Amino acid sequence: MPSPLIEVVDLVKSYPVGDSGTLEILHRLNFTIDAGEFVAIMGPSGSGKSTLMNILGCLDIPSGGRYVLNGTDTARLDPDQLAALRNRTIGFVFQGFNLLPRKTVEDNVALPLLYAGVSREEREARALELLRQVGLGHRVGHKPPQLSGGQQQRVAIARALANSPPLILADEPTGNLDTHTSEDIMALFERLNRDQGLTIVLVTHEPDVARHAQRLIHVVDGHIAEDGPTKTILGRAHA
Amino acid sequence: MMFGSLLEEALQAMGANRLRSALTMLGMIIGVGAVVLMMAIGQGAQAMVSEAIASMGSNLFIILSGSSTSGGVRMGGGTVPTLTATDAHAIGELPEIAAVAPSYPNNAQVIFGSNNWTTAIMGTTPEYFEVRDWHPVSGTVFTDSDVRSAARVIVLGQTVVRNLFGSEDPVGKTVRVKNSPFVVIGALEPKGQSLDGRDQDDTAMVPLTTAQRQLFGNPFPGMIRFIMAKARSREMMPRAEQSLIELLRARHRIRPGQEDDFTVRNLTALAQTAAGTTRTLSVMLGAIASVSLLVGGIGIMNIMLVSVTERTREIGIRLAIGARRQDVLLQFLLEALIISLVGSLIGAAIGFVGAWLAAVVGGMTVVVTLSSILLAFTVAAAVGIFFGFYPARKAAELRPIEALRYQ
Ligand SMILES: Nc1ncnc2c1ncn2[C@@H]1O[C@H](COP(=O)(O)OP(=O)(O)OP(=O)(O)O)[C@@H](O)[C@H]1O
Ligand SMILES: [Mg+2]
Numbered sequence: 001m002p003s004p005l006i007e008v009v010d011l012v013k014s015y016p017v018g019d020s021g022t023l024e025i026l027h028r029l030n031f032t033i034d035a036g037e038f039v040a041i042m043g044p045s046g047s048g049k050s051t052l053m054n055i056l057g058c059l060d061i062p063s064g065g066r067y068v069l070n071g072t073d074t075a076r077l078d079p080d081q082l083a084a085l086r087n088r089t090i091g092f093v094f095q096g097f098n099l100l101p102r103k104t105v106e107d108n109v110a111l112p113l114l115y116a117g118v119s120r121e122e123r124e125a126r127a128l129e130l131l132r133q134v135g136l137g138h139r140v141g142h143k144p145p146q147l148s149g150g151q152q153q154r155v156a157i158a159r160a161l162a163n164s165p166p167l168i169l170a171d172e173p174t175g176n177l178d179t180h181t182s183e184d185i186m187a188l189f190e191r192l193n194r195d196q197g198l199t200i201v202l203v204t205h206e207p208d209v210a211r212h213a214q215r216l217i218h219v220v221d222g223h224i225a226e227d228g229p230t231k232t233i234l235g236r237a238h239a
Numbered sequence: 240m241m242f243g244s245l246l247e248e249a250l251q252a253m254g255a256n257r258l259r260s261a262l263t264m265l266g267m268i269i270g271v272g273a274v275v276l277m278m279a280i281g282q283g284a285q286a287m288v289s290e291a292i293a294s295m296g297s298n299l300f301i302i303l304s305g306s307s308t309s310g311g312v313r314m315g316g317g318t319v320p321t322l323t324a325t326d327a328h329a330i331g332e333l334p335e336i337a338a339v340a341p342s343y344p345n346n347a348q349v350i351f352g353s354n355n356w357t358t359a360i361m362g363t364t365p366e367y368f369e370v371r372d373w374h375p376v377s378g379t380v381f382t383d384s385d386v387r388s389a390a391r392v393i394v395l396g397q398t399v400v401r402n403l404f405g406s407e408d409p410v411g412k413t414v415r416v417k418n419s420p421f422v423v424i425g426a427l428e429p430k431g432q433s434l435d436g437r438d439q440d441d442t443a444m445v446p447l448t449t450a451q452r453q454l455f456g457n458p459f460p461g462m463i464r465f466i467m468a469k470a471r472s473r474e475m476m477p478r479a480e481q482s483l484i485e486l487l488r489a490r491h492r493i494r495p496g497q498e499d500d501f502t503v504r505n506l507t508a509l510a511q512t513a514a515g516t517t518r519t520l521s522v523m524l525g526a527i528a529s530v531s532l533l534v535g536g537i538g539i540m541n542i543m544l545v546s547v548t549e550r551t552r553e554i555g556i557r558l559a560i561g562a563r564r565q566d567v568l569l570q571f572l573l574e575a576l577i578i579s580l581v582g583s584l585i586g587a588a589i590g591f592v593g594a595w596l597a598a599v600v601g602g603m604t605v606v607v608t609l610s611s612i613l614l615a616f617t618v619a620a621a622v623g624i625f626f627g628f629y630p631a632r633k634a635a636e637l638r639p640i641e642a643l644r645y646q
Binding site for chain 2: 163
């Protein structure tokens with residue numbers, strides 16, 4: 001049996017509050033995600049979804065428990081090794097896009113390649129290819145503020161794909177988009193999952209968005225309330 | 240390759256905020272410009288002083304007749320004639336003294352053809368030229384026999400030559416001084432300015448006896464104005480001074496407790512003092528200018544800190560997509576370095592132009608040395624790294640999640 005892409009064991013996250021106290025947000029989470037899965041995470045606001053995603057994305061570190069990514073225990077890595085992991089293994093898509101507004105769309109997409117040490121010509125070629133792939137081949141020289149929200153999120157997805165990571169993490173990628181644009185973005189994710197075998201984990205509040213995923217993890221108050229096939233869980237909620 | 244990319248990132252970031260980059264640079268420009276200019280002026284002053292010292296002659300005493308104080312009334316040295324040519328001769332016999340020259344100067348007009356020039360005419364002996372390390376560029380100087388015979392020969396300084404003869408060779412020509420004809424037998428090499436700014440070349444020499452008997456009728460026959468004496472070495476100067484004083488006191492029959500009727504000045508010591516003062520002045524100029532360089536450096540640090548804070552989100556995004564700490568550190572450090580190096584380049588250029596203006600328009604002596612240029616650049620690079628490092632490290636040590644969450 002191949003080891004899972006993501007393995008979370010007794011994961012705890014707490015924040016310090018006041019002078020000495022701590023507030024536990026995530027309580028002893030346990031789950032695994034295999035390569036090639038498309039997982040949606042849902043749950044009420046403040047339940048700890050973003051906190052979990054930031055840990056999965058190696059942007060934050062857990063307070064307890066283990067997070068094993070692609071066979072590596074992340075607790076053993078120093079900040080630079082974590083940076084390399086974020087660069088090569090993870091593509092993160094944010095709700096607020098997080099593009100660099102002064103750089104062109106092309107330079108934004110090429111930035112992870114720069115930190116991977118790829119040459120300038122290769123960077124340009126790859127960025128152009130990725131932008132075509134997300135349907136923005138004609139917007140290469142634009143700057144992010146000149147684009148619509150949906151277009152900006154496509155740029156962000158292209159950037160996440162730059163180093164061909166096996167894992168895409170998206171925290172409410174459609175949160176700032178209208179229904180129609182959301183559908184476009186989700187179709188893109190679905191295609192990436194189906195055609196390229198990318199593992200996708202995304203957080204959403206929209207059942208319609210979650211429906212694109214095969215599996216759904218329902219987080220409530222820092223616990224996993226439910227974990228199963230999307231159809232089963234959402235079907236039951238509607239009933 | 241990675242370095243090149245980071246350099247591009249740094250340049251792009253600076254280009255995005257041109258006015259701010261330029262203003263930050265201005266601090267460096269002023270700092271380095273001031274250092275280069277002040278060092279040029281300071282070193283120029285030092286060069287001028289050491290040139291004047293070298294032209295004066297080395298290990299030199301001047302003995303003036305008259306005491307510095309006389310019966311409670313201060314008198315200028317040389318006002319009462321008490322020194323004689325035989326005093327000078329006796330001084331010359333001292334073992335510490337290499338050469339001695341009695342001097343009897345006076346102002347007079349020298350006429351050649353339709354040109355005339357008033358200058359200080361020095362009655363002296365051939366040893367004068369040895370004492371002053373002063374050699375003729377053409378012709379020769381007078382001899383002891385010229386002195387014995389009170390010959391009407393004259394040796395001219397370059398300023399006198401220029402004013403009377405232009406570019407012609409004066410040797411062999413006859414000039415008139417106080418209606419007496421004098422044959423020009425030599426022209427001296429130029430010595431330039433003295434420490435006190437006088438033109439040392441504006442002078443002429445005649446044999447002592449000629450000056451005393453024929454030119455400036457002496458009310459005290461045999462008396463001279465001052466004696467120049469050269470010690471055998473620098474180390475011997477204190478002993479020589481002692482011997483000089485003892486000798487003259489004995490010769491002038493001055494009893495213990497009584498005041499000297501002459502004054503001895505150690506010109507070389509005075510010159511060293513002047514050189515020391517100039518050096519101190521030059522160091523102070525440099526130090527003051529360095530303060531502006533420091534202020535420029537603090538300006539860089541200030542702006543870089545603001546920039547890091549302002550760009551926290553950007554740093555967060557870079558970290559999120561895989562920038563390592565050193566990537567962020569290097570990018571910000573490069574920004575600081577570019578600002579300080581480009582600033583210092585422009586500053587150095589402005590400093591040079593300033594120095595050139597000081598020389599051409601202000602008539603100052605300025606010296607721009609390679610070492611002052613290198614110093615300016617080393618300091619600029621050091622300032623850039625030193626003041627850029629803290630903000631850059633602050634940026635590099637940001638935690639990705641905190642940087643992303645910033646405001
Ligand atoms: N840095 C922090 N310090 C203290 N508490 C925090 C911090 N970050 C998040 N929290 C708390 O953790 C809890 C979970 O936050 P999180 O952002 O993970 O919720 P979420 O499930 O993503 O909510 P939403 O659906 O609104 O995005 C919240 O109560 C929040 O206040
Ligand atoms: Mg959230």
